[in-house]
Amino acid sequence: MSFIVLIAAGLLVPVFYRSNIFIAKMIAVAAFIVAAYFIYTGQSLNSVFSYFVMDDATRLMEFVLLATLAAVSLSLTGFERPLIAQMLFLAGASLAFLETNNFFMYIVLFEVIAIISYILVANIRNFYNAEGAIKAFIAGAVASGIILFGFALFSFTTDSFNYTDMNVSGKFTLIAVAIMLAGIFYKLTVVPMHGWAADAYSQVNHAAAAILSGVIKSVVLVATFKAFYKFLVVYPLATVLIFSFFAILTMTLANFMALWQKRISKILAYSSIAHSGYALIPFAAVASVYSYSGILYYAIAYIFMQTSVFLILNDLRRELGVKYLEDIKGLYKKAPLHSLIFTVQLFSLAGIPLLAGFLSKAVAFYAGVDAGLWWIVLIALLNSALAVGYYVWIIKHIYFDEPNNNVTINMSQGSLIGQLILLAGTVYFGIVASDVFSATISL
Amino acid sequence: MVAVDIIFAPIFLSALVYFMTKGAQHIAKYIALGWFVILFFIAFNWYNQLPADGGFLFLGNYLSVPQFGFELTLQIDALSVAMLLLTAALLILVVFTSWNEKKPAAYFSLLIMFSGPIFGVFMTTNVLWFFMFWELTLVPMLFLVGIWGAEERVYAAVKFFLYTHVFAMFMFVGFFLLYKQTGYWDLTLIKETALATPALIWWLMFLGFAAKLPVFPFHTWLPDAHVQAPSSISVLLAGVLLKMGAYGLIRFTVELMPVTTLQFAKWMLIIGLITTLYAGFLAIYERHIKKMVAYSSISHMGLVVVAISTMTYDGLSAALFEMIGHALVISPLFLIAGWLHHQTHTWYMDEMGGIMKKAPYAAAIFILAGMAALGLPGTMGFVGELTIIISAVKAYGWWIAVIALAGLISAGYIIWAVRRAIHGPMSPIVEKTAFTMSLPEKFALGIYAFLIVYFGINPQPIFDLANKAFSFFGGM
Numbered sequence: 001m002s003f004i005v006l007i008a009a010g011l012l013v014p015v016f017y018r019s020n021i022f023i024a025k026m027i028a029v030a031a032f033i034v035a036a037y038f039i040y041t042g043q044s045l046n047s048v049f050s051y052f053v054m055d056d057a058t059r060l061m062e063f064v065l066l067a068t069l070a071a072v073s074l075s076l077t078g079f080e081r082p083l084i085a086q087m088l089f090l091a092g093a094s095l096a097f098l099e100t101n102n103f104f105m106y107i108v109l110f111e112v113i114a115i116i117s118y119i120l121v122a123n124i125r126n127f128y129n130a131e132g133a134i135k136a137f138i139a140g141a142v143a144s145g146i147i148l149f150g151f152a153l154f155s156f157t158t159d160s161f162n163y164t165d166m167n168v169s170g171k172f173t174l175i176a177v178a179i180m181l182a183g184i185f186y187k188l189t190v191v192p193m194h195g196w197a198a199d200a201y202s203q204v205n206h207a208a209a210a211i212l213s214g215v216i217k218s219v220v221l222v223a224t225f226k227a228f229y230k231f232l233v234v235y236p237l238a239t240v241l242i243f244s245f246f247a248i249l250t251m252t253l254a255n256f257m258a259l260w261q262k263r264i265s266k267i268l269a270y271s272s273i274a275h276s277g278y279a280l281i282p283f284a285a286v287a288s289v290y291s292y293s294g295i296l297y298y299a300i301a302y303i304f305m306q307t308s309v310f311l312i313l314n315d316l317r318r319e320l321g322v323k324y325l326e327d328i329k330g331l332y333k334k335a336p337l338h339s340l341i342f343t344v345q346l347f348s349l350a351g352i353p354l355l356a357g358f359l360s361k362a363v364a365f366y367a368g369v370d371a372g373l374w375w376i377v378l379i380a381l382l383n384s385a386l387a388v389g390y391y392v393w394i395i396k397h398i399y400f401d402e403p404n405n406n407v408t409i410n411m412s413q414g415s416l417i418g419q420l421i422l423l424a425g426t427v428y429f430g431i432v433a434s435d436v437f438s439a440t441i442s443l
Numbered sequence: 444m445v446a447v448d449i450i451f452a453p454i455f456l457s458a459l460v461y462f463m464t465k466g467a468q469h470i471a472k473y474i475a476l477g478w479f480v481i482l483f484f485i486a487f488n489w490y491n492q493l494p495a496d497g498g499f500l501f502l503g504n505y506l507s508v509p510q511f512g513f514e515l516t517l518q519i520d521a522l523s524v525a526m527l528l529l530t531a532a533l534l535i536l537v538v539f540t541s542w543n544e545k546k547p548a549a550y551f552s553l554l555i556m557f558s559g560p561i562f563g564v565f566m567t568t569n570v571l572w573f574f575m576f577w578e579l580t581l582v583p584m585l586f587l588v589g590i591w592g593a594e595e596r597v598y599a600a601v602k603f604f605l606y607t608h609v610f611a612m613f614m615f616v617g618f619f620l621l622y623k624q625t626g627y628w629d630l631t632l633i634k635e636t637a638l639a640t641p642a643l644i645w646w647l648m649f650l651g652f653a654a655k656l657p658v659f660p661f662h663t664w665l666p667d668a669h670v671q672a673p674s675s676i677s678v679l680l681a682g683v684l685l686k687m688g689a690y691g692l693i694r695f696t697v698e699l700m701p702v703t704t705l706q707f708a709k710w711m712l713i714i715g716l717i718t719t720l721y722a723g724f725l726a727i728y729e730r731h732i733k734k735m736v737a738y739s740s741i742s743h744m745g746l747v748v749v750a751i752s753t754m755t756y757d758g759l760s761a762a763l764f765e766m767i768g769h770a771l772v773i774s775p776l777f778l779i780a781g782w783l784h785h786q787t788h789t790w791y792m793d794e795m796g797g798i799m800k801k802a803p804y805a806a807a808i809f810i811l812a813g814m815a816a817l818g819l820p821g822t823m824g825f826v827g828e829l830t831i832i833i834s835a836v837k838a839y840g841w842w843i844a845v846i847a848l849a850g851l852i853s854a855g856y857i858i859w860a861v862r863r864a865i866h867g868p869m870s871p872i873v874e875k876t877a878f879t880m881s882l883p884e885k886f887a888l889g890i891y892a893f894l895i896v897y898f899g900i901n902p903q904p905i906f907d908l909a910n911k912a913f914s915f916f917g918g919m
Binding site for chain 2: 353358366378
């Protein structure tokens with residue numbers, strides 16, 4: 001039911017684009033709420049098709065996803081109206097993607113989400129938008145090719161695509177999985193497959209970038225972990241080697257690149273790449289019971305904070321023309337509310353406690369320690385301490401410097417409600433960890 | 444009031460205080476003062492409720508996550524109560540000494556926000572929550588130093604934040620390994636289990652605490668942060684944040700892994716000695732008055748490490764006394780150094796000279812606190828240093844009496860500073876300065892002076908607390 005509601009709303013909202021954008025937004029929000037209600041009552045795709053299952057972890061992630069998308073749609077302006085319908089479709093596809101227990105469906109839905117993401121970034125207003133969009137599209141197409149090749153290899157060796165009875169120890173399985181992961185690493189922006197993301201995230205419309213870097217990446221993280229869990233368990237050594245290598249490479253390179261940047265959107269883009277590196281640690285630590293909690297927590301925390309910072313940047317860019325670090329000097333005087341929320345979310349990205357960024361890192365990294373990879377965790381923690389350098393540098397420009405001019409802006413009501421939803425998520429999951437654990441580990 | 448509110452209310456309500464008092468900014472300081480006085484009485488109430496035989500006073504369990512063995516356990520013993528009383532007292536005095544601060548609404552809301560996590564650090568026995576509060580104290584400090592500090596404030600604030608954050612990460616991995624080996628996040632429960640390979644954990648945790656204390660190779664953030672911070676914030680940095688390092692060292696190394704600590708005690712001793720002497724020599728060399736005080740602060744914290752390294756009841760009691768003594772002695776020195784800069788616009792002692800004639804009250808308190816820092820009998824400094832030397836000699840033999848050298852070195856820099864800045868011929872800069880000190884500042888400095896002398900003559904209340912805190916070592 002939730003799926004039908006979302007798709008129907010997605011088809012309906014374009015009717016109101018020209019006449020009244022407010023009604024379109026309200027329909028979208030209502031659809032998200034109704035979908036959440038149906039998920040709460042347990043009706044979802046699993047009640048119709050056998051290759052979808054709903055469990056507590058999926059349900060939690062779906063609530064978070066719908067809340068985030070509702071927050072995004074509230075803070076959109078008329079200029080970004082095509083995103084509303086696209087988000088509704090994305091929500092429908094993501095629900096299926098999270099619920100599926102069939103590898104074939106996983107691949108199909110991965111492609112569906114990829115196609116939606118190409119449409120998301122195609123809101124082109126200038127040359128830079130076009131460059132970002134084209135890069136996202138070409139990288140995505142390459143990734144699709146690689147994934148399909150790996151999937152073709154894998155499909156030779158298995159009779160069933162169901163997660164529970166896939167043949168995970170066939171002749172070519174290890175190679176097939178490695179190839180598929182190479183493709184998925186494009187979407188997760190793992191170094192060295194990250195090149196497109198640094199440009200795409202920073203150059204496409206920031207609201208689209210919020211969805212692309214925040215929402216889609218989190219959803220892919222959780223669904224990929226579920227899909228590949230059996231493979232990872234069967235090949236422990238390869239898992240540890242591959243994932244810890246790419247984790248360290250990704251976070252280190254991305255953090256150093258971020259320290260160099262002058263454009264705020266580029267810093268946030270590289271920070272997003274670095275976060276992919278941290279998120280690979282629970283994959284490497286698949287031997288630990290906490291790995292699923294770790295990845296779920298990471299995805300939940302990440303979706304709130306990353307979406308929020310890009311949305312705020314979107315507001316600032318529209319109202320104040322903010323592009324570079326110099327442009328946000330003394331922002332606390334020009335836009336106190338934006339500054340405060342931006343700062344809190346940046347602290348969360350940096351991993352400061354009582355915010356979701358900290359507890360999610362703690363759980364994800366503890367999974368690493370639990371699996372015996374404490375030195376990788378130490379590298380990751382030192383990396384995240386390095387990352388504090390550029391987050392604090394942004395905050396330094398906001399609060400410690402004096403403004404160049406006296407323009408002041410207010411936050412629109414929709415934006416404020418959206419940001420408060422995201423902020424509530426960040427703070428709630430920064431203090432209360434029990435939801436994630438009770439969804440993933442039964443006592 | 445539930446114990447957990449004392450931690451969380453200030454963190455979340457400080458923003459409210461800021462927005463409410465934005466129109467009438469002077470109200471903020473009364474709210475802050477009122478809250479800190481309440482905190483002091485709450486801490487004092489806990490002091491009265493402490494179990495007589497030592498051990499913990501249980502305050503509550505919150506936010507339980509059974510799957511992860513993770514909950515906010517609040518319980519306090521005499522050591523925590525000593526720290527809580529010290530923190531609350533310093534916070535009250537800080538309100539007085541920053542009575543006329545610029546942008547008071549933001550300043551005092553940040554102070555209120557700071558009071559939450561700092562109480563949390565000393566109240567929780569859950570290792571992960573301890574770490575969370577530990578990290579959270581950095582956030583208000585970043586803003587307090589970065590916005591209200593002196594010329595190089597941004598550099599100092601960011602360096603302070605990054606430095607302590609990076610070293611905390613080592614500690615964090617240590618805590619992770621602790622949980623992996625024992626299956627508990629709670630200190631009191633970990634204590635009952637046997638640790639398999641504690642050496643790695645010990646060093647990881649020691650690194651985190653050592654950078655906070657700070658000890659010799661990791662001390663470089665301190666002179667920057669303490670000098671550039673506004674004086675009242677220097678008081679908090681030296682009086683409370685450094686104590687977090689010493690508190691952590693006692694709680695997590697001495698109490699938790701006594702055998703391993705004993706094994707590495709000689710390393711602690713060497714590091715402590717180097718810190719004390721090296722920082723002392725740096726202080727002699729320094730012309731910059733506030734840097735001189737900052738190095739003196741490092742030097743005294745080195746003594747605390749020496750005292751902790753003895754691993755005896757006497758040593759730990761001496762360490763606790765010196766921790767409190769250091770907070771009360773170094774604070775007026777920082778305050779007057781900052782005040783002198785504010786009045787004369789120079790940092791350099793050789794450009795001051797003759798302060799005594801123009802500002803006798805401040806000069807007298809500077810001399811009193813300076814004498815306490817060098818260990819004059821009748822002041823807290825004497826009791827602290829004497830007990831540390833006695834306990835160290837008991838533990839290591841007569842050769843350790845070289846740490847008496849530290850007293851000699853501090854006599855060197857203090858007396859020379861007094862000679863250069865306070866007495867001496869009146870410099871032209873001092874000549875043309877009209878010194879003014881507000882009444883609240885005078886009052887706060889008077890309280891510091893009183894406490895230094897009071898506990899110097901009557902140190903028993905602190906040693907009573909130490910007796911309860913370290914009763915697990917057998918008591919006196």
